[in-house]
Structures are given as structure tokens and as C-alpha cells.
Amino acid sequence: MKRIGILTSGGDTPGMNAAIRATLKAGLDKQMTVMGIYHGYQGLMEGRIKQMQYSDVHNIIDRGGTILRTARSEVFKTPEGLSRALQIISAYDIEGLIVIGGDGTFCGARALSEKGVPVVCIPGTIDNDMGYTDFTIGFDTAVNNVMHEISKIRDTMRAHDRVGVVEVMGRQCGDIALWAGITGPADITLLPEVDYPWEKAAQKLVENKLRGRLTSMVIIAEGAGKAVDFAKYIEENTDVEIKPVTLGYIQRGGNPSAQDRMLATKMCVHAVELLDENCGGRAVGIRDNKIIDVPLSDAIAAKDVFDHSLYNMSEMISKF
């Protein structure tokens, strides 16, 4: 394969630029032409495509976001959208594709793959919610971002003897909250995967206060509720003073961690090798610290299994 395309799709993640950079460099090393497709599948359908040069990826490894931009496209999911994308792929002589994103991105890739386009998928989502891989690109940076913000919030909470409740991203998956809860750390971690009654949380905050611990930290994943609602509940039912903070996009932006840069680089070099061997319909991941690739359909079907033992450890550690 001598001409490949690359796109980023769905929510951006820190490390996407490192992935684009590694793809271009590995492609050039194999005498490939690498076409940058802007704005995800939407841009693919619209032919927003440009041949990438070495200079395009200078000084981007440390930048969050994605130089190729990203989008979520409803039109691409329609038969007309798919057929338009196929026409563009053929018009630009693109022989294989590397796509970086989460679940929705992978489903789009499968549709192209079923029509005969060799596609290799790279998991890029801060949520870490893809069952076939231990980690996704962006997760480590997001956890580090949350950890650093918690430490700043704790300073001011401690100064006022207040409790902080910090809402982090994760609609279906509580991994960011769980990891930030252990490393932040938090006294209470509320996740979509675990039923933790707010009444029990209120009781714990009151007990903490009674035993002289005037500052506590609560982390709530967005899928488990809103920080403002939790704070309201606590203030209405206890004498604990609590302040809600919603971190929002702070956790998705910023410089990618070394771990994410490394993961993105290893995964994309592997993806280019797969395309070089004309091997498509694969998803690249990492398992037990080894880069792997699996059939794309298996990656999509793999259920994301919640790490109960990690949660139990978090509960034990936060007990004292």
C-alpha cells in the first residue's frame, strides 16, 4: 500500500497529535504518501483532504487537540453518506485508512471496512471505555489533569474547612473518576457503575466532620450525577459546607502525558505496519503492556468490563 489516509473523529483527546505525527513519520519511512483528512468522517465526505508533509507535524507532539480537527457526523451514518465517502476515497486513490477515535468512530470504520476499504482503528478517547484494550489514548492525560486540579481545589477547601465535590467526564464509564479518586485522592468516589446512595455519602461526610476531618473531597463522574445536585443534597441534609466544581473541558485539553505520547506513537507505528502488509479491518490496542491488534468487529463487540477490584481497593484506601 503506497497511499494512506488518516482522520480523527469524535471527542478529541490529548495524544491525537502524537498519533498523527507517528503515522506520518512511519508512513514516510515506508515511502507512503499520507493524506490528512480534516474534520473526521464529515470532512471525508466533503473531500477536505490534503497531502501531509513532514513540516505539518513539527512541534505538535506536545499539543492537545488534533491538527486534523474532529467532528461527529450524522450524515456519514446514512447510506448516502457512506457512498459519498467511498467515492471520495476512490477519487483520492486512498488505499487504506487509519482512524482515531472512540466507539462511534470504530462503527464508522466498520461500515467502510465492510465495503472493502482497509481500515485500522486506534482507540482515542479520554473515557477509557473500550473493552478490547487496557488503555485508550488520552485517558492518562485526563486523569493527570483531574489530579492536578483536585490538588488546587483542595488547597482552598482546606483553607475554609469546606468539602469539595468535583464532577469529571465519563457518561457511561467511571474510569477517570476512579483513577482520580485513588490518586487525587478522594474520600468518596461516585461512579455510573456502582450504586452508592447519596444518603450514605452524606453520612460519611458528617462522620468525617465529627472526627475532626473538616475537609473532604468527593469525585463524581458525570454519569453518576451532577456536582451541583450533589452539593445541594448535602447542604439540604447535613450541616456540611460543600462547594461544587465541574471540570469540563479542562480535563480533555492540555499537553499529553509521556504515557499518552508513547502509546499513540507505538499504536500508530503498528497501524502503518498493518496497512503496509495490506491488512485492514483491525483495531490496535494495548494489553498487558504489549501492543496488539484484533479484528475490528471483535473490538466493537468487546464489553468494557469495570474493574471491581480496583474499586474495592479505592474503597478500602478511602475508609481511613
Ligand code: F6P
Ligand atoms: O467521549 C469523551 C467525552 O469526553 C465524554 O466523557 C463526555 O461526556 C463527552 O465526550 C462530551 O463531549 P462533547 O462535549 O464534545 O460532546
